[in-house]
Amino acid sequence: MSEIRASLKDLCFNCGRNISSSRLNGGFPCEEDLSESEIKEIREDYFLEDLYKILERKNRLYNFKKLYEIERESKEFFNFFYNVIGSEPWSIQIAWFKRLIKNNSFAMIAPTGTGKSTFIAVSSIYFSKKGKKILIILPTKVLVTQMYERIHDYMEKLKISLEVLMYSGKKEEKKRIEEGNFDILILSNQFISKNFSVLKDKKFDFIFIDDVDAFFKGSKNIEKVLMLLGFSEEDISIAKEVIDLKLKGKFDFKSKLREELENIKKKDHGTLILSSATGSVRGKRVKLYKELLDFSVGTGVSKLRNIVDTFIEDAGDFKEKVLELVKKMEDGILIFVSKEYGTEYAKDLYNFLLENGIKVGLVISKEKSSLDNIKKFSSGEINVLIGMAHHHGLLVRGLDLPTRVKYAIFIGIPKISINITKYERNLRNLLILSNVVKDLVEEKPIIDRLIKSLNRKIKRLSSEAIVLLSNAYSSGENIEDWMEYILRDVYELEKIVMKYIKDPDFLKKLDSHPSLSLRVKGEDIYLNIVDIKTYIQASGRTSRLYAGGLTKGLSVILSDDDKLLRALDARLRIYFYY
Ligand SMILES: [Zn+2]
Known part of the structure; x- marks a missing residue:
């Protein structure tokens, strides 16, 4: 890229x-x-x-035709994803998708929780609906069953019917696999190792291998996958020969062997997508994939975001600093005010900039002129918009002006701030607290189990049911009988977590946690953590898509918390620079 x-x-x-x-x-x-x-x-x-x-x-x-088609199809996928999941795909998931439509084999190297499994499930349905044959390989039978159920759930939501087949150990499943009677096939590593003969004559357009670290332990598996993508045993042995010669430094780039390899690569073959949490796909083992598939590992993500993240520490008076920056940047500027400063601060800042002759507009909910201001910004009538750095903030989510936005300025680090002295019941906050607390206590296994079980149950709920649940928790009101068992888990979790949160000695421990900070405001203690999702989404508005790719955006953070700044930096590295 x-x-x-x-x-x-x-x-x-x-x-x-x-x-x-x-x-x-x-x-x-x-x-x-x-x-x-x-x-x-x-x-x-x-x-x-x-x-x-x-x-x-x-x-x-000319070249724009292909670019246009990729963008159009990405948009289609974007909507498809939104219809199934109920939220927008991450930019990294869109980046993965673009590789799929270009038939680029690649590795998704990203920590768990970045939506790899979701991506695999959704894109499998998307492509098999278009007539592609899909194979998903997972480490265990339990995961196979889970993926199978997940895909079925999604298909139900979309009212799509496809032939999805898994091997969970039943004889008749094996028979149907052998007959080739499927659009999407889900198998475990073990099946590939032990029952390859059943698959031998099958060919797939896309093969996803989740947790490739485990998969590579069966050394023959690498070659088996290549055969399922459409390469012959002879093709593979030629590639091996090339690798051997290259390792010895004796490969002649003008040789006949090279020509043969080029011809093999041009053959119609499927696309391979590996996923790994650790990035160990860099090893010697993937050389075959590299030779035959032009396989690339995880690179390019930072380019696809294409935003320069910068910060100013000890910015002093934020307003003065903002004015200075705005004068330099001139136009195409979004200013995000960290949530805890409140809309009052946003209004103050607005008035201050206005008094200094800047053409600026406010975009905050409940403000009637917000939509008007967006229009004015879009037409170039005003140069700056101010909004809140909130996950649902209008400026974070509701703005699609790719050719207008160039800069983002953050007043304070976007953060989730939880009052732990006067804890107000909030389901999301409880889960955040639990995840923070568990790392520091002996009861970790119990908390882990509760979190996992809760997440699993919540995932099965419709978005309306989730709202009901979190409202019932916040207000202490009754809930429909069938959801009561979930609420019981919530209260149990709360009981354990609050026991620690109320303990002053524990708070000292908490304060040393690298990714959060405690702040005293009045009589209350607040626990702050970086709201990475909001930051990525908000700053992402500056990277403008145009026909040739993405233009470079600039994000400036006026830091109000050194510790959180370092945590934000670390999180960004994990997501974008491998
Ligand atoms: Zn031209």
């Missing part, structure tokens, strides 16, 4: 010829593809669509 962008620097992303920097910065193709008057035809909200129409009309659709 980085190389492509570098070479795009001075070249038109559509026809590949020279392009002026103003065109490039605007995200437009060169003058020959698109005249100045044609630019005016393009509506901001339909940038890709309109550009496509004009180029098609002029018979100048």
